[in-house]
Amino acid sequence: MFKRKLIQVLWIAAGVATLVLLGAAMQKKNRNTCVDVKIVIVGCVEHMFVNENDILDIINSNGAIKGKEMQAVDLRKLEDLLERNAWVKNAEIFFNNKRELIITIEEREPIARIFTVQESSFYIDTAANLLPLSEKYSARVPVFTGFSADKKPFTYADSLLMTDIVKVAKFIQADSFWNAQIAQVNILPNATFELIPVIGNEVIAIGKADELDKKFNRLFSFYKYAWLQNGINKYQKLDVEYDNQVVAIKRGTTVTVDTTKAIQLMNNTNVELIDTVKNKKSIEPKAVFKKNNKN
Numbered sequence: 690m691f692k693r694k695l696i697q698v699l700w701i702a703a704g705v706a707t708l709v710l711l712g713a714a715m716q717k718k719n720r721n722t723c724v725d726v727k728i729v730i731v732g733c734v735e736h737m738f739v740n741e742n743d744i745l746d747i748i749n750s751n752g753a754i755k756g757k758e759m760q761a762v763d764l765r766k767l768e769d770l771l772e773r774n775a776w777v778k779n780a781e782i783f784f785n786n787k788r789e790l791i792i793t794i795e796e797r798e799p800i801a802r803i804f805t806v807q808e809s810s811f812y813i814d815t816a817a818n819l820l821p822l823s824e825k826y827s828a829r830v831p832v833f834t835g836f837s838a839d840k841k842p843f844t845y846a847d848s849l850l851m852t853d854i855v856k857v858a859k860f861i862q863a864d865s866f867w868n869a870q871i872a873q874v875n876i877l878p879n880a881t882f883e884l885i886p887v888i889g890n891e892v893i894a895i896g897k898a899d900e901l902d903k904k905f906n907r908l909f910s911f912y913k914y915a916w917l918q919n920g921i922n923k924y925q926k927l928d929v930e931y932d933n934q935v936v937a938i939k940r941g942t943t944v945t946v947d948t949t950k951a952i953q954l955m956n957n958t959n960v961e962l963i964d965t966v967k968n969k970k971s972i973e974p975k976a977v978f979k980k981n982n983k984n
Contacts, residue, residue: 721759725789732795738776738823739796747771748792759784767792775820799828801858809839815859817851831858831868835876850880853898857882860901867905881930889921890940896930904929911935 726748728741748754748767764782771780771794779795799812799820812820812828819841833854838847857874861867873885884893895904907929915921915937928936 721788723755723757723759723762723784723788723790725787726755726792727789728792728794730794730796732778732798737796738799738820738826738828739774739794740825743774744771744792744794747774754790759788762790775818778814799830800862801831801833801854802828803836803854804832804834805836805839807839811839813851813855813858815855817848817855831861831871831874833858833874833876846880850876853880853882856898857895857901860905864905866909891922891924892926894926894928894930900932903932907933907935911937 726745728744730737730739730741730744747770750770754762762784764784768780768782771777771782771792776797777794778797781793783791785791797814797818797820800815802810802812804810810822812822812830814820836847836850836854838844843851854874854876861871861874870887871884872887875883875885877883881894881896882898884895886893893908895901895908908927911927911929912921915923923940924937925940926938928938
């Protein structure tokens with residue numbers, strides 16, 4: 690009888706011990722599981738082409754991360770997976786001491802939208818990376834038309850042209866006036882640029898993407914004169930490509946008027962307006978602004 694009771698007691702003790710061990714194991718496991726996922730997205734100012742739901746869809750594509758054992762989560766693999774998204778520049782993932790999975794995403798910032806001769810369209814960032822369009826957002830960035838290639842690898846000439854596109858786009862975006870005034874930038878076959886303004890019907894030739902500050906300063910000075918004196922729609926084309934001058938082709942006439950008029954423009958810059966007709970048979974009238982280099 691005593692022996693039988695002893696055996697029963699031992700079995701009960703073993704059962705209790707087993708339950709205790711199982712409970713301890715479960716508690717330990719719970720202490721090592723992910724309790725939450727927190728996402729921070731940086732690098733985007735006005736646009737967000739990837740959001741928290743997009744990130745969660747990617748990291749949970751092979752099973753939910755929340756509730757999973759932390760040691761079973763391959764952080765490097767998740768970072769690589771996230772960085773396959775064209776809009777993700779960099780991904781950093783780690784667990785904090787609260788067992789939360791912290792995901793920091795650096796999003797690529799679009800600087801221009803490109804329309805190609807093949808009628809395709811994409812964004813680019815400052816490193817000239819091609820970024821896909823989004824059904825969720827449309828970035829307010831300078832628009833370029835007439836690019837000759839719609840995918841990489843680019844030819845050497847296209848790569849140089851893309852570098853120039855980045856220069857022009859960055860310059861326009863950095864200035865609130867030009868960012869609001871320039872509606873479109875056309876890429877010409879000789880790899881030069883012309884601008885289509887929001888206000889005004891003229892076309893503005895700027896040539897190559899060099900000395901942009903000087904070219905746009907000349908254009909701004911001419912705008913001040915044209916808007917105040919002649920109205921914005923007097924000219925059909927402006928050319929600021931050449932140093933120290935703005936060549937302005939008048940609209941709707943083939944004859945110019947001989948005038949010489951000095952005006953004080955932006956930042957005390959002395960600019961002289963010269964309308965000349967060397968040959969009255971000339972097919973295009975021109976008004977030329979030239980900087981006066983005399984102090």
